[in-house]
Amino acid sequence: MAYISVLKLILSVYCFFTLFILCSTAPELCNFPAIFNFGDSNSDTGGFSAALFSLPPPYGQTFFHMPAGRYSDGRLIIDFIAESLNLPHLQAYLDSLESNFTHGANFATSASTIRLPNRVLPCGSGFSPFYLNVQYGQFHQFKSRADFIRTRGDIFGSLLPREEDYLRALYTFDIGQNDLGEGFFRNKTIKQVYASIPDIINQFTVDVTNIYWVGARSFWIHNTGPVGCLPYILTTFKTAGKDSAGCAKAYNEVAKYFNLKLKEAIGQLRKELPSSAFTYVDVYSVKYSLFTHPKKYGFELPLVACCGYGGKYNYNNEVTCGYTLKMKNGSEIVVGACEKPWKRVNWDGIHYTEAANKFVFNKISTGAFSDPPRPLKQSCFNPS
Template sequence: MGIARVVFVALVFSLAWAGGAGETLFRATPPCDFPAIYNFGDSNSDTGGISAVFGPIPPPYGESFFRRPAGRASDGRLLIDFIAEHLGLPYLSSYLDSIGSNYRHGANFATGGSTIRRQNESIFENGLSPFSLDIQTAHFNQFKERTSELYHQDKNPFDVNKLPRPREFSRALYTFDIGQNDLTAGFRKLSAVQLEAAILDIVNQFAMAITHLYQLGARAFWIHNTGPIGCLPAAAFYIQNPKPGFLDKYGCIRDQNNMAVEFNRQLKTRVEKLRQELPRAALIYVDIYTAKYHLIRNAKYYGFMDPWKICCGHHEKNISVWCGQRTIINDTEIFGGSCGSPTTYISWDGVHYTQAANHWIANTILNGSFSDPPKPIDHACLKHKM
């Protein structure tokens, strides 16, 4: 057996052992029994916010599970959906979606294109959202205050049944998946030196949001770092004849991944500091980067095809038609349709993951294998011992 194979097997074994050990360690401890989830993030966890504000995501999004577009940038469920399933809670309604929403067990403040800090560039031209993290936490504050007012008025029992109980806000799980768009915006308008210098401010603004929620009563935080941005197929659409060293041995853009790693390093350090600043908080840092990169490196081992293949959209010979879009080229209509078998793909549309990949990631991280401290999500309310 080659050295690479030995290392790979050892890694898989160690991850499986860590997950099993973590679950065994906490088996004797009652789970947290979270009554609700409040999520903050970007398109990786948006369940309908950006669709409610700017118009619905078109077919074939949602085809694998919801059988229709469901406000999610995937063919089906996102990681936040699998988190809700794992905790026995319903899927989260978007705070920005007023039609048919039920907030009894939480709300989703994430919107596609969101960043941690506000952007000075044109948000619409560059695919960014006006709902940066500080706006999302302001929405939560408004949601919490309005919920309390309506609940205590108790004029309409039907409406009250769609609202969380005020006493349950402090017992809920607060999840975060945001930061990717801050880096991608930086890649467009900043030099590498400037972007690296900006990371400290981005991370500090992330910490300010968590501190604000803590002051509002939040106690259990599940915080994802950012993924391997340089491994997104869309990152390589227009790259031709890259210089030696530009790509790593798996085809990912090395500099972009290095910047994501630096962001994650600083984020983890800041979370460690927050544990001292917020003494009653339980803060779990989740290494999504390593989980996703492991899947991309070993796609075939886990039953997926080439991770650079995209299920939805048409991208070839300098022609790009994004998923669900149509265009006319040389009097011929080209549709960015679905591959028809997304279960074998990691990338859905070049930027977002398929439901199958999201499911794999959920199964990999929720047992605590990639968490610091290594706690399964259903024990994330337990405070870290300093």
């Protein structure tokens, strides 16, 4: 009996110290006081709507119950990131109405590119004037003006981040899809678009480095998704060869090459900027799984837009989601949404539904699709 008692004591002590060691060596959770986001329509929370063209209903119908500047029926991945960190949804830097930037700002706008685009809106079918280098400039100005405003000690200073928050903030990036799209829709060959990617990535690294020198240390960078699975590509390039999921294979291969070069560039940035934490996030793989196994995850018709009109993919570039189609007989049809957006992957032919965005966030936030494989809440730079 004495032997058994001693053995139990030894085991208890062993378990206690094992638990103590595990707890003491477990990575601490980050305390991100703010988020600064850079990107395109995949993470635009109202910048494009404030600066250029506002969105009509049924955008925003699922969560906000009205258009909220987001190219979806509800929340975006960046919204779920903010919620998971117990931060409010990011407000657009370009939105001057009732804006509170205490916990960061969003510089992303729809149709933004990394490089200066060939054609800029509102002229024709151009891209956003707020490409990544401009977003960097806006961030730099935001920080400089915020520092000045805080010194005045008035109410406006309370609506801005604290000086120490910039080093501790999370810096998120989701951009690059439109650089590929610009090539595709300018009638470049697939080979020419491939050839443009190194220069696109080089410009990305320049802008990220500049943002680092303004004060960024913790970077969470999304790669680009499977563009060949989106209705606007499938409708425009009807003769493109399809893979087993029905996606335009060549266009997805371009996206994968972009992602390869992006990952290599982030690896180089880690070497050049050692006082930082760079996390490369493979959203491509998660998004592509929605097209290869939709039923497994509770989705249906992944290649068909929920809000659109006409054709195999319910998409028409001339009459997009929320706008009015005039029929030959004089009647009008408002392009509306499908009955069950929560079961659909694609919202308007280009962007994802809230349900799909939530699915992607739940997968990537665990770190299972990240390099290095760390969860979102452990992706901060720790100087110690």
